[in-house]
Amino acid sequence: MNNITKIIKLIVGVWLLGSSYLYGVNIEVDVLNENYTPVSILIVNFYTTDKTNQYFQKIKNIISQDLEESGAIEPRFTDSNVINNYTDFSENEDLKDLISEYSRYSSITLGKITYNENTQLYNITIVIFDSLGNINRKFGYKLSKRDLEDSYSNIAHDIANEIYHTTIDLPGYFLSSLVYAAGNKLMMADYNGKNPEVLVKTKERVMSPIISPDGNSILYVDFFKGESTIYIYDLYFKKSTQLATFQGLSLAPVFSANGQDILFSIANKGVTHIFRLNLDEKKLQKLTSGYSINLAGNESVDGKYLVYNSDKSGKPEIYLFNNKVKTSTLVSYGEGTYFTPSFSPMGNIILFTKIINRQFVIGLLNLGHQEKLVAKDQAVESPSWLPDGRHIIYQYAYKQQKGEAQYGFFIMDLMSGYKIQIQPTKDVRDPQISKEALYMKKINTKYSF
Amino acid sequence: MYLNKLKLLFVTSLLLIMAACSSNSTAGDSQKENKGTTKQSKQQANKVVFSPNIYFAFDKSIIEPSQAAVLDKQVEKIKKEGIKKITIEGHTDSIGTTAYNIALGERRANATKKYLVQKGVDSNIIKIVSYGKSKPIESNDTSAGRAKNRRTVTLFK
Numbered sequence: 001m002n003n004i005t006k007i008i009k010l011i012v013g014v015w016l017l018g019s020s021y022l023y024g025v026n027i028e029v030d031v032l033n034e035n036y037t038p039v040s041i042l043i044v045n046f047y048t049t050d051k052t053n054q055y056f057q058k059i060k061n062i063i064s065q066d067l068e069e070s071g072a073i074e075p076r077f078t079d080s081n082v083i084n085n086y087t088d089f090s091e092n093e094d095l096k097d098l099i100s101e102y103s104r105y106s107s108i109t110l111g112k113i114t115y116n117e118n119t120q121l122y123n124i125t126i127v128i129f130d131s132l133g134n135i136n137r138k139f140g141y142k143l144s145k146r147d148l149e150d151s152y153s154n155i156a157h158d159i160a161n162e163i164y165h166t167t168i169d170l171p172g173y174f175l176s177s178l179v180y181a182a183g184n185k186l187m188m189a190d191y192n193g194k195n196p197e198v199l200v201k202t203k204e205r206v207m208s209p210i211i212s213p214d215g216n217s218i219l220y221v222d223f224f225k226g227e228s229t230i231y232i233y234d235l236y237f238k239k240s241t242q243l244a245t246f247q248g249l250s251l252a253p254v255f256s257a258n259g260q261d262i263l264f265s266i267a268n269k270g271v272t273h274i275f276r277l278n279l280d281e282k283k284l285q286k287l288t289s290g291y292s293i294n295l296a297g298n299e300s301v302d303g304k305y306l307v308y309n310s311d312k313s314g315k316p317e318i319y320l321f322n323n324k325v326k327t328s329t330l331v332s333y334g335e336g337t338y339f340t341p342s343f344s345p346m347g348n349i350i351l352f353t354k355i356i357n358r359q360f361v362i363g364l365l366n367l368g369h370q371e372k373l374v375a376k377d378q379a380v381e382s383p384s385w386l387p388d389g390r391h392i393i394y395q396y397a398y399k400q401q402k403g404e405a406q407y408g409f410f411i412m413d414l415m416s417g418y419k420i421q422i423q424p425t426k427d428v429r430d431p432q433i434s435k436e437a438l439y440m441k442k443i444n445t446k447y448s449f
Numbered sequence: 450m451y452l453n454k455l456k457l458l459f460v461t462s463l464l465l466i467m468a469a470c471s472s473n474s475t476a477g478d479s480q481k482e483n484k485g486t487t488k489q490s491k492q493q494a495n496k497v498v499f500s501p502n503i504y505f506a507f508d509k510s511i512i513e514p515s516q517a518a519v520l521d522k523q524v525e526k527i528k529k530e531g532i533k534k535i536t537i538e539g540h541t542d543s544i545g546t547t548a549y550n551i552a553l554g555e556r557r558a559n560a561t562k563k564y565l566v567q568k569g570v571d572s573n574i575i576k577i578v579s580y581g582k583s584k585p586i587e588s589n590d591t592s593a594g595r596a597k598n599r600r601t602v603t604l605f606k
Contacts, residue, residue: 205583207547226538226578228551249555249579252548265552267579270510270559272552293552309549315508316549337508339546358544381546429547 031364031372036416038074039167041067042105044098045079048113052122052145055152056113062156063163066174069192069411071418072390073167076105099133106131107167111159122148125449126159128166136166141445154441157190170388175437178393179218180409181206183427186220186233191386191433193409193424200233200240208252211434213259219243221251230264235438244277244284252295257303263287263296274308274321287321288328297341297350299323307331307341307350318352318365334371340382341365345389345435353381362394364414375412379405382430390414393422393431502600503561507544510556512564520561523603524568534606535570537561539579540586542595547581554579561601 046060047053060077067073102108108129115122125140139162141155148155154175161172178189179199186200186209199218200206207221207228218233230243230250243250248268256263262277272293276285288294292312299306306321310328318332318341332338336356343350350365354373362375362383375383379397386393392412397405409422409431422431437443503516512520527535539554539561558577566572587594 223551223583226536226580249551251551265548267552267555270556270563272555293549293556295548295552311508316545337545339549353546355544379543 031414032374032417033415038072038416039106040074040076040104041107041109041163041167042102043075043077043109043111043163044102046077046111046113047079048115048122050115052148055148059152059156059159062153063160066157066160066192067163069418069420070164070391071413071416073164075163096133099129103131107136107163109159109163120144124155126162128163137162139446139448141443142447143445147445151443151445153190154437154443155445157441158437158443158446164388168388168390170390171436173386173388173391173433175441176387176434177211177438177441178409178422178424178431178433179209179211180424180431181209181220181429182425185425186218187425187428189424192411192420193422196424199235199238200231208430209432210254211432211438212255213257213435215434215436215438219253219255219262221253230262232262235440244282254296254298257299257301263299263306265295267293274306287326295339298343300343301345301347305343307343309339309341318350331367332365332371342384344385345387349389351383351385351392353383362392374414374417375410377410384432386411386433387435393433395429395431502602503557504596505557505599505601507542507595507599508553510553510560512560517564520564521568524565524570527565527570527605530605532605533574535565535575536604536606537575537577538602538604539577539581540584540598540600540602541582542598543582543585543589544595545582547583550581551579552581554581557599557601561603 043063047056064075064077067075099108110127110129112125113122122143122145123140124143126138127135128137130136157174160174164170164172164174173191176191178191178193180187184202184205185198186206187196188199189196200220202222203224205223207223209218209220211218216235218235220231220233221228222231228249228251230253231240232243233240243253243262246266248266251265251267251272253262253264255261256276260279262279263274264277265272265274271291272295273289274287274294274296276287277283287306288310290312292310293316294308294310297307297309304323306323308319308321309316310319311317313330316337316339317330318338319328320331321328331350332352334354336354339353339355341350341352348367350367352363352365354361354363359376360380361373362380363371363373365371375394377396381395383392383394390413392414393409394412395407395409397407407428409428410419411422412419501519503512503519505511506513526532537558539556539558541550541553545553555577558579562572562575562577565575585598587597589595589598
């Protein structure tokens with residue numbers, strides 16, 4: 001944890017985001033809690049005796065890294081020969097004794113690996129107990145040796161997701177994909193920046209990639225010689241299509257909550273307005289008006305509200321657009337200028353970039369009108385949510401030469417303030433993490449029992 | 450005597466080497482210069498950058514009176530030389546996010562276009578583009594540098 005986070009922690013202390021007037025749902029996020037300690041969990045066994053053990057060691061390492069770097073969970077690993085003798089986890093007294101021995105842990109995950117000579121399949125079974133010995137989750141994977149070699153990393157992330165979800169009660173993000181812009185390339189990588197690959201290469205610059213809610217496509221802006229055009233990239237067919245032709249510069253596209261519309265801005269004749277384009281009917285609807293710059297954030301999960309950025313008051317602020325009655329409400333209230341607002345996956349918190357005295361900061365706005373700043377690194381920008389609504393990812397500049405900045409990403413746990421640095425490739429910008437595993441990471445060897 | 454001859458030979462060789470180097474260097478420079486001139490001529494054939502730029506206040510797109518005088522000279526040039534194609538580039542400093550600054554750059558370029566059109570330039574020959582904060586000409590670390598980056602650039606073809 002760096003000094004800046006510590007300073008922010010001292011300033012803000014514990015901030016409780018209260019009830020939502022929008023949805024009537026109580027969501028409490030204890031932001032940057034100085035006293036936060038990660039949840040301790042125990043993972044018992046994770047080895048096999050044959051030569052494929054190297055993969056199980058790798059699986060163990062990935063699970064460990066995922067959970068530790070979340071800042072939310074502190075995993076401990078131990079081995080026990082007792083476990084290997086049992087197939088029915090719930091009925092055995094020895095097993096219950098073992099669990100009670102480790103009752104100081106919030107959850108105990110048992111991993112058991114067997115090999116069936118007849119089917120030539122490995123069977124990984126995972127059972128997650130709470131500290132009282134109740135089974136919270138049971139699942140497994142049946143894998144050939146080839147499956148194991150090809151997908152051990154995805155299986156490890158999937159197990160980490162299950163442990164995270166069971167322990168924290170929030171969706172895991174370890175199997176999600178990171179999409180970002182790197183100079184003239186649209187890139188995709190694992191959530192932690194590993195295994196980067198080029199999806200699209202353009203002539204000059206890629207901006208603002210956004211993954212569709214169904215995970216099948218990515219919107220992005222292709223910037224060339226001072227003009228910008230929106231494209232949609234199909235992840236199955238690996239092909240980009242221009243959204244449509246508009247007069248002016250097309251900017252900042254996002255999908256609507258249901259994925260059926262695209263919200264984006266057109267800068268033309270000195271004004272920049274937000275439009276809604278229905279993907280089926282190709283019907284275009286203008287949402288904002290006046291002599292102002294308006295840029296869409298995203299829609300609330302129920303699709304009732306659009307949060308956006310506008311300078312119609314004289315400086316960039318955050319507004320909510322009610323999709324039903326077509327009216328806007330100013331929701332930001334502090335000093336400085338506000339940009340890039342986005343609703344949290346669960347509902348009532350808005351993440352934003354703010355500039356005060358030329359300093360870029362990232363903050364959270366509770367719709368009960370409370371604001372807290374959470375990150376103040378050099379030139380922080382483009383923050384977005386991870387699917388659990390507890391972590392954010394954002395871009396920061398770490399070096400400046402003659403006005404040119406080099407960029408990296410941070411993933412930050414809003415509760416503990418713990419951050420991990422990601423530098424998948426050079427000149428990285430505009431990070432976005434998919435809501436869930438994209439099709440190429442779906443695991444078809446998984447089963448429940 | 451032998452020593453003197455050796456000295457003479459050494460000095461002569463040295464002079465010859467120096468002359469050769471000098472000659473190479475001149476030829477190299479000349480080639481570079483020619484290449485540069487050719488490149489410049491090609492660039493000039495395609496586009497001419499009209500200088501000085503038009504500068505703006507922070508987060509603003511209003512043409513200040515001092516800048517209007519600069520634009521009046523541009524109008525004069527456009528009319529005098531019968532220029533048929535104009536591109537106006539909008540630029541910003543680094544304060545503000547990427548998308549917002551592209552929009553602000555467009556607004557500045559449009560304000561510049563509007564002024565030229567008001568002074569009688571045909572709007573159909575003017576194209577607007579915006580680079581936002583991506584092409585600074587000065588460091589954004591100082592207020593003087595940022596002021597230089599808040600600009601529009603007019604290109605004539």
